[in-house]
Amino acid sequence: MIENLAVGFSASLSPENLLWCLIGVVVGTVIGMLPGLGATTGIAILIPLTLGMDPLTALIMLAGIYYGCQYGSTISAVLIATPGDANAVSTVIDGYAMARNGRAGAALAISAIGSFVAAIVSVVLLATLAGPIADLAIGFGPAENFAIMVFAMATIVAFSGADIRKGLMMAGLGIALSTVGVAMGFTTARFTGGSVNLLGGLDFVVVMIGIFAIGEVLSQISAGGAEPIRARFRDMLITRKELRQASPAIARGTGIGFVFGSLPGAGSTLASFLAYGVEKSVSKTPERFGKGAIQGVAAPESANNSAANANFIPTLSLGIPGGSTTAVLLGAFIMYGVQPGPLLFTEQPTLVWGLITSFFIGNVILLVLNLPLAPAFAQILRLPYNHLYPFIIFFSLIGAFAVAGNTFGLIVVLVASALGFCLKKFGYPSAPLILGLVLGPMTEKALVQTSAFGRGDLSILLQSPVAMTILILAVVLAAAPILSRSLRERARRKRDLETAAEASAAEREPDHDSQPSR
Amino acid sequence: MHLSRRTLLGSGAAAMLAAAITGCSSRSEDSGGNATMIVPFAPGGGSDQSGRALADGLEQALGNSISVENVQGGSGAIGYSTFLGMHGDSSQLLATETAMMVLPLTQDVRFSYRDFTPIFKAGDDYTLVVTRPDAPYADAAELVRAARERSVLVGVSGATSLDEIVFSLIEKDQDMRFDRVPYESGGEVLAALLGGHVEAASLNPSEVIGQLASGDLRALCALTPERFEAEALRDIPTGREQGIDVAFAQFRGVIAPGGITDQQRERWIEAAREYARTDAYRSYLEENYMVEEPLFGEDFGPYLDRYHDDLAEALS
Structure with missing residues (x-):
């Protein structure tokens, strides 16, 4: 183990590799900040430029782009309510609220710290337990995956804000929209109205850009005179109290991210949604979520970084992609003449351990860059909004075009912006809609697979203890906020009754006194 | 104040990089x-x-x-x-x-x-029919025989993908049926096969060469007209050698x-x-x-x- 790490560090600490690691994480941060341009596309575009490089150096840089992206996507999510990447959708809710409260610096700092802690913990697990974890993860079949999707659906309640009915409506709308196009495993087109552009369905990243980024711009403009946020530099720093509040959230986020990142077919977007949902469910002050709770930033940000590293577990130890980005990286391995597969650890120790140890280095670089830059980035909010929003719209449209690859993406993004504006105006939460749009196809896929797996018989769900356990947890997760709310209501009503009784008793007493005088 | 100017410079640089990156994918109308x-x-x-x-x-x-x-x-x-x-x-x-x-x-x-x-x-691009090393059939002919007697689950990476097509061709050639579980990509099928959720799959050599070398997977046959020339694949018999007349490529x-x-x-x-x-x-x-x-x-x-x-x- 120590030997492996020594081999790894001696490779990854060479000046050339250090330099490319730095370049990778910085480029990744920038790619992450831009809406629409995610790690997968960024890496695929840059692979041809790396073909002349040493494979290890190239992989260190490409991996740096991947996790650098996780840091970058937070920055735009917090500052301008535009998730740079799907993983940062849940960060917008409390991150942007914190920014509006003048705590943007703190939100960015806690996300850098959370991401760093999550990265280090997950890399240690990756370095020590990759083999056994991978074997465990591929044991998750269609039934278990379906249970996980149901579990994820249960977090909709947590994203609903004050009115659960509105949240469920939005999630329903998201799921309905997600059925447009050709479903996996079939050839029939659904709800496309004969349009070829809709055959591939609505890309949730494009919808997300419209609803969050441009929708927010429209509602700010319509509200009129969004004031630049005048926070003093000192206010931009994170406080000890906030750190203390966020620590358990970071720990939970790291754990959730790691589990979902190592499962093939779940992924880091799901991990960040779940981390937020779970965090709100276990919180003693769930009412603070959505209004700038630091836990609502710490949990999903830790989760997506942890998931990004955990994604490398099936990739490196089995040669199967953990997610779309690692699938692209696997392709890169082949182009460099390195055959991925179960023998990679034994045949290419320098490459594997060099890559793993570079995660330590890259994340240290990111922390060192991001902590001081957090208050600096937050200064962007001091710009008057009318200087800021043209850029937001510009980058959003470019992002939508880049994702869709054609002008149809622009139509989708504009329709989504109008929808996002209306949702804000009438007080409907938009996160459940995105969650529905993301989860719809994943759930349908797991359902189709479970059904195929059981030859049309869904009772195989009952035969899997793991699936049943997850389903029961899902019920608990969905019921917890509703139950705790009604318990609190009851407690409050009881308290009200008691105080009312006391008050009336106190009222009656003077009555007794006054009676004789009548 | 110089701090926010630096931030502005930074965002300007980011904007230029963004333009450069998205520029890579923008269409050039110039046919010169x-x-x-x-x-x-x-x-x-x-x-x-x-x-x-x-x-x-x-x-x-x-x-x-x-x-x-x-x-x-x-x-x-x-x-x-x-x-x-x-x-x-x-x-x-x-x-x-x-x-x-x-x-x-x-x-x-x-x-x-x-x-x-x-x-x-x-x-x-041809495919190999692969299975787990502990699977109870020695070659593709035995896999087909097993599927005649009981339900055999195979993973496919889409309703119209190459693996779906070659399994259909085997079914037509051998007059039998496989039961299918659909996945979204070859990588997912590979994970399902390694995890023991499906019994066989038809994947590109480049997708499974690592697992074949490590012994985590076993090739039953290559659905090619002739055997592969590459050293790592040379010993894999073709479907035709085993009486399955299917050789179909993408x-x-x-x-x-x-x-x-x-x-x-x-x-x-x-x-x-x-x-x-x-x-x-x-x-x-x-x-x-x-x-x-x-x-x-x-x-x-x-x-x-x-x-x-x-x-x-x-x-x-």
């Missing part, structure tokens, strides 16, 4: 030498890698710049439909594969392969839009011929365990006709 290779699938997949390798090769053969643009969605339908709209524009190319045939046969799209100008078929190549002049067409074909003589072409085929069978212009067309008929029969 520069061209675009459309890849109808997402970055990173087999078609994308193939498209980028071919763009690179043609670029060097011609000495001008060919940028790659991913127009993904609808299993390739959006890319091919977009390409249909580029009728007569000789600055556009498309990295083609089997979807060009499958889509018109299975979905309501307006294009057919006859709408385009065939330029170059680079090679063939072709990969380049097409131009319809309605271009003969001169424009010849220019691309000439570039392709030149590329096919290079080491880069050879190593592209070797890396991906593709079977070398280059076809140019006139010869590519009749090949596509034959392929279309075979496919129509397989999918019926």
Whole structure:
């Protein structure tokens, strides 16, 4: 183990590799900040430029782009309510609220710290337990995956804000929209109205850009005179109290991210949604979520970084992609003449351990860059909004075009912006809609697979203890906020009754006194 | 205050980088030498890698710049439909594969392969039928026999993907049925096979070569006309050797839009011929365990006709 790490560090600490690691994480941060341009596309575009490089150096840089992206996507999510990447959708809710409260610096700092802690913990697990974890993860079949999707659906309640009915409506709308196009495993087109552009369905990243980024711009403009946020530099720093509040959230986020990142077919977007949902469910002050709770930033940000590293577990130890980005990286391995597969650890120790140890280095670089830059980035909010929003719209449209690859993406993004504006105006939460749009196809896929797996018989769900356990947890997760709310209501009503009784008793007493005088 | 100026500078630099990066994927309308290779699938997949390798090769053969643009969605339908709209524009190319045939046969799209100008078929992607090492069958014939007696689950990576097509062809040839679990990609099928959720799969050699070397998977047969030449695959018997008369490949190549002049067409074909003589072409085929069978212009067309008929029969 120590030997492996020594081999790894001696490779990854060479000046050339250090330099490319730095370049990778910085480029990744920038790619992450831009809406629409995610790690997968960024890496695929840059692979041809790396073909002349040493494979290890190239992989260190490409991996740096991947996790650098996780840091970058937070920055735009917090500052301008535009998730740079799907993983940062849940960060917008409390991150942007914190920014509006003048705590943007703190939100960015806690996300850098959370991401760093999550990265280090997950890399240690990756370095020590990759083999056994991978074997465990591929044991998750269609039934278990379906249970996980149901579990994820249960977090909709947590994203609903004050009115659960509105949240469920939005999630329903998201799921309905997600059925447009050709479903996996079939050839029939659904709800496309004969349009070829809709055959591939609505890309949730494009919808997300419209609803969050441009929708927010429209509602700010319509509200009129969004004031630049005048926070003093000192206010931009994170406080000890906030750190203390966020620590358990970071720990939970790291754990959730790691589990979902190592499962093939779940992924880091799901991990960040779940981390937020779970965090709100276990919180003693769930009412603070959505209004700038630091836990609502710490949990999903830790989760997506942890998931990004955990994604490398099936990739490196089995040669199967953990997610779309690692699938692209696997392709890169082949182009460099390195055959991925179960023998990679034994045949290419320098490459594997060099890559793993570079995660330590890259994340240290990111922390060192991001902590001081957090208050600096937050200064962007001091710009008057009318200087800021043209850029937001510009980058959003470019992002939508880049994702869709054609002008149809622009139509989708504009329709989504109008929808996002209306949702804000009438007080409907938009996160459940995105969650529905993301989860719809994943759930349908797991359902189709479970059904195929059981030859049309869904009772195989009952035969899997793991699936049943997850389903029961899902019920608990969905019921917890509703139950705790009604318990609190009851407690409050009881308290009200008691105080009312006391008050009336106190009222009656003077009555007794006054009676004789009548 | 200088701090916010620095931030502004930073965001300016970010904006420039963004423009540079997105610029890579923006379409060049200028046909004075520069061209675009459309890849109808997402970055990173087999078609994308193939498209980028071919763009690179043609670029060097011609000495001008060919940028790659991913127009993904609808299993390739959006890319091919977009390409249909580029009728007569000789600055556009498309990295083609089997979807060009499958889509018109299975979905309501307006294009057919006859709408385009065939330029170059680079090679063939065949599949191996693979299973877990502890599976109770020694070869593909025994797998087929097992599937006659009980339900055998196989993983496929889509309703119209190559693995689905070859399993259908085996079923037709052997008059039996497999039960299928659909997945979204070869990687997912591989995970399901390693996890023991499906019993067999039909995957590209480059997807499973690592697992075959480590003994985590076992190849039952290669669905090729002849055995693979590569050393790592040489010992795998073909389906025909085991009495299964199926050898079906996904072709990969380049097409131009319809309605271009003969001169424009010849220019691309000439570039392709030149590329096919290079080491880069050879190593592209070797890396991906593709079977070398280059076809140019006139010869590519009749090949596509034959392929279309075979496919129509397989999918019926």
